[in-house]
Amino acid sequence: MKIVDDTMPVISKERVFRLLGQKDKGVSGRLSKKVDKHIAGLEKMMRPKVLYTTKKIRKIEGNTVTLEGDVKLKSAKISKTFRKCDRITFFLATLGEQVDNVIRSSLKEKKLSDAYIYDAIGSAAVEATVEDFQNKMDSTVKKKNQRTTLRFSPGYCDWKIKEQQKVFTVLENDLIDVDLNESYLMAPRKSVSGVFGIGSRELVDKDETNPCRLCGMHTCVARRV
Numbered sequence: 001m002k003i004v005d006d007t008m009p010v011i012s013k014e015r016v017f018r019l020l021g022q023k024d025k026g027v028s029g030r031l032s033k034k035v036d037k038h039i040a041g042l043e044k045m046m047r048p049k050v051l052y053t054t055k056k057i058r059k060i061e062g063n064t065v066t067l068e069g070d071v072k073l074k075s076a077k078i079s080k081t082f083r084k085c086d087r088i089t090f091f092l093a094t095l096g097e098q099v100d101n102v103i104r105s106s107l108k109e110k111k112l113s114d115a116y117i118y119d120a121i122g123s124a125a126v127e128a129t130v131e132d133f134q135n136k137m138d139s140t141v142k143k144k145n146q147r148t149t150l151r152f153s154p155g156y157c158d159w160k161i162k163e164q165q166k167v168f169t170v171l172e173n174d175l176i177d178v179d180l181n182e183s184y185l186m187a188p189r190k191s192v193s194g195v196f197g198i199g200s201r202e203l204v205d206k207d208e209t210n211p212c213r214l215c216g217m218h219t220c221v222a223r224r225v
């Protein structure tokens, strides 16, 4: 089990605008300045951390990936994407509870547009935290001529939200103070959990193993093409 807590995410304003339902070119100067101001404010509150561990794949049969320790992940899309991998990394990333507090305070003070902007910035920041982490892992495994796959989070694609419990069983979540409730939602809210596979560069092609290429769910918000 390892923790990464030495990197601040670079928050993409473009991603924040997208989460706010705005197209980059049509954004008013006023909103753009407000987003800059709120990014600067929220950055001071962020304590980004990523907890992770890597497990060997024992076998992949049908829709089930079986890992060392007899952990079983059930998803047809994950089984297919990870079929040429030999290991899986489990991760749990969070910005810490102060970010939730800022959003909650804005709501309490009925500053709804501020709350909405902070919420979008938090989502962009936690996603960037995970991306930075995976990029670092990619650089590490590249030295062994390996690469990582696309990542999956419980509740997205065909991976059921209740499998979140398995991610939390594998990771010792109290090491970074993230809790899971009965509905499998995380607290702090600006947290992301998931997995990605690791395997030989020759075998693991991110495009070729992308399940979205052949998927008919064209309205899926998690589509990656």
Ligand code: SF4
Pocket: 077, 156, 157, 158, 211, 212, 213, 215, 216, 217, 218, 220, 221, 222, 223, 224
């Ligand atoms: S579009 Fe991609 S993420 Fe969405 S359900 Fe299909 S395979 Fe999964």
